[in-house]
Amino acid sequence: MLNDEAVSQLNLPLPGFKPDEAPETRTNRNSGRGSNRLDPQDRPFHDWYRFVLSFPPHLVRDYVEHFGLDERHVILDPFCGTGTTLVEAQLRGVPGAGIEANPFARFASSVKLNWGIDPDAFAAGARKIAEAARSTLRSQGIDDDLPVNADLGDLHLRALPPESAKLLLKNSISPLPLHKALILLECINFHRTQPYFEHAILALAKTLVFSISNLHFGPEVGVGKLRTDVPVVSTWLSEVRKISRDLSLVSGKTFPVSTVHLGDARQVTTIIEPESIDAIITSPPYPNEKDYTRTTRLESVILGFVSDMPELRSFKKTFVRSNTRGVYKGDDDHKWIAGYSKIQEISASIERRRKELGKTSGFEKQYAKVVGLYFGGMARHLAELRQVLRPGAKLAYVVGDQASYLRVMIRTGQLLAEIAEDLGYELKGIDLFRERLATATKQRLREEVVVLQWPG
Secondary structure, X not given: OOOHHHHHHOOOOOOOOOOOOOHHHHHHHHOOOOOOOOOHHHOOOHHHOOOOOOOOHHHHHXXXXXXXXXXXXXXXXXXXXOOXXXXXXXXXXOOEEEEEOOHHHHHHHHHHOOOOOOHHHHHHHHHHHHHHHHHHHHHOOOOOOOOOOOOHHHOOOOOOOHHHHOOOOOOOOOHHHHHHHHHHHXXXXXXXXXXXXXXXXXXXXXXXXXXXXXXXXXXXXEXXXXXXXXXXXXXXXXXXXXXXXXXXXXXXXXXXXXXXXXXXXXXXXXOOOOOOEEEEEEOOOOOOOOOHHHHOHHHHHHOOOOOOHHHHHHHHOOOOOOOHHHOOOOOOHHHHHOOOHHHHHHHHHHHHHHHHHOOXXXXXXXXXXXXXXXXXXXXXXXXXXXXXXEEEEEEEEEEEOEOOOOOOOEOHHHHHHHHHHHOOOEEEEEEEEEEEEOOOOOOEEEEEEEEEEEOO
């Protein structure tokens, strides 16, 4: 593990706010931080790959400190995404475990926690991979670092299988950059038995999304300006160098073992041992119209984590239902909150407003239902979680207000707090983390941290 002096040598910032400060102080101190940007000091390890809307590392540090966590404790992130909580915990010597339903996100988290790779061997192996890819491209008349002047019709470009290509947004990636990426992936796969193989794949994932593709995030994923040709191999090597540099920072140091499980956060007891967890720091999905699988769709498809619609549907069914594109026949999590009048009234208000506005699409007809499924799924998660918590365990859930469903306000933090209290948790407070401007309504929406304790 790293002591405080060693952590400071990584240029990690001081905590962004103290959980016991006044809300006004916390809001002001965080108001200048972008919701999807890392502070420069936080880039090591975190920046290998992360969701665009990931919550910031400094927030995890605040609660690790506030909860008094150290090597004697185990922290769980049941919605671990791309591993922000677990990376921060590992930096501070706190053992961790994660649960993630998205196969690619689970992969990314696991790789970001693997610091036992020889950085020099990784860099050397990557240079061999790059030369092999460039050689193959040159044999096809393609110089990766120079724009292709030939008619693309004269080139025999590799492409995705039709069933895989159907999963992508149209024009997510242009034909020539995709061809180059597939050549590079093939060369990486020749190094499959090497310890650095997964790190090389993760570097390609980040390169695909942020340098090669035509995607943009604002905040939903969409297609922006088309890039007909971009350097692929050299851009990938740049990401490899960043990972190698970070690995050199921790070379020879000892850290606790953290594990990320592929699974459903509503079935925690099938994954985590009873009474083994001391703390939770997590950010579950919010009830809105964001299909979180679309955020990682391009890299998931190209790198082989999902190949067709049935496979995509199978792992989407393991998600807490938070958007209408993830609702399936037979879903019944809403039964868990049948007695919550506030949630029932929100659903009723959404349905009334839908009818008033004459909204008749299949997705719009699901708006009211998905609210019940979301809070029911979270109730189911919190109920099951009780069995794996040690008495006195402390919990922090980062959630946000939403008005995605026909502008009906959903105070997510308040409602989750009520559900948790009914399940036997003690509510220690709801900390205001930051505020954001709703795109549709221009209202200020709160992002909060619901702080709980499990008495046992």
